[in-house]
Amino acid sequence: MSKGITSRQEDYSKWYNDIVVKADLAENSGVRGSMVIKPYGYAIWEKMKEQLDKMFKETGHQNAYFPLFIPKSYFTKEASHVDGFAKECAVVTHYRLKTNQKGEIVVDENAKLEEELIVRPTSETIIWSTYKKWIHSYRDLPILINQWANVVRWEMRTRLFLRTSEFLWQEGHTAHATAEEAIAETKQMLDIYAEFAEKWMAMPVIKGSKSESERFAGALDTLSIEAMMQDGKALQAGTSHFLGQNFAKAFEVKFTSKEGNEEYVWASSWGVSTRLMGALIMAHSDDKGLVLPPKLAPIQVVIVPIYKNEDQLETIRIKVKEITEKLKTKDISFKFDDRTTQRPGFKFAEWELKGVPIRLAIGPRDIENGTIELARRDTSEKKIYNIEGIENIIKDLLHEIQDNIFKKALKFRKENTFKADTYDEFKKIIEKGGFVLAHWDGTAETEEKIQQETKATIRNIPFDSPEEEGKCIVTGKPSKRRALFAKAY
């Protein structure tokens, strides 16, 4: 492992990339724009998945699995949906290879598919074509299904975790008898995402609804949570869409209501992806490497032995065993790093790079005194504690760290969120980086003008943005609420 990572100040994107690669989270693969998620990175994703999955199930959802391939005809049924995704679809056209006269492996032109298959960029169409078969009566509703899957969007420019051609995600697809119910579901799932972001990722988010031009292709309303990264840019961390009856109409999904009327089904869909990994990294990490919130850290405590010979290591091993037994009773995950091939200093640096919240170091000195050195990743603070009762101290400290990094992120967001009442003010803030709350006349033209001139977009219109009389910073037309603007990932 090479020393050091680029500092945030020097080159923020390089810093991000260094962390991903050097903390062993992921790397680029031989396929353009597609990444390999390495075991340590995948372990973090698994922690996220586990918690989200639990939250989905607690709210009555079930998991299912739908095909990777979508027949082109399904895909093209909902017009705005096609418009939104057509330019980034991978398409399967053949099903066989052959060897030509030169001995090369080539596509067998005789094995052309009658109908091309789209590799799913999202599954609304395949799922709604299936729901048609499942839904006939109001008694069949609601359907509350989630799927954990991979999807492909052929992006022009990719970055590890933040935007890759293939990514992992979950997509919820629900069907309801009424608009109210579907809207309530849409909101509920956004709340779940926000709770997960704040309580688990320790990342404060702003809930709101998207402007029309940022809406999901085929949705009537898109809600999002937006988080601020350390460079002041916004990252969309999750979306929940109210799809109205668009997909039901496109796929002819009707049900007979209690009153005996034939009606179209109402829908929602919602998703978060491996992009959350990128958010997690950029929300908390520092120039020494990753900083993980204890609740998502695959290893919460790492123990590094310090010794001069095999005898000393053996003594330490026995002591460590006592400690780890106690950690187990407190449900604390740990790793005893007894590799003899690396020296302590190397291990310290490595585990800091990997963001382990707490490090214990124990050597002959400690054995003699019944003590242990404890270092916090979030503050870099080091303290000597008695081994007796250390498990309680660690348990409390893990909560404190979780809390501390959330507060730190919240403070940073507050310090970098501003109100602007003139376009000049607005431009200055955007230039520097940060969130801007400003009045906007509600038109796509103004939104586009702002984006063209400043590269900032409307992230969302925050739910907690109070009603107030204002004037659009560009056109001066009246506005009732401030929208959240920022440059975004």
Add this chain to the structure above:
RNA sequence: CGGGGCGUAGCGCAGCCCGGUUAGCGCAUCUGCUUUGGGAGCAGAGGGUCGCAGGUUCGAAUCCUGCCGCCCCGACCA
């Protein structure tokens, strides 16, 4: 798709302009000894179709032609 750049050891690069005999450096790897409370030191070793294909030449990493791949900027974008 437009503009720019790059392909030489696992990674990062020098050499190319001005052709010349064993193709070099740093990191990593391996071996040995000494080390181990903040990324060890010394000594030695291994590792290369110089992106691919042609051409020019006594001789090509170096010059010429074609091709392929990748990266950056722009355009595009849940």
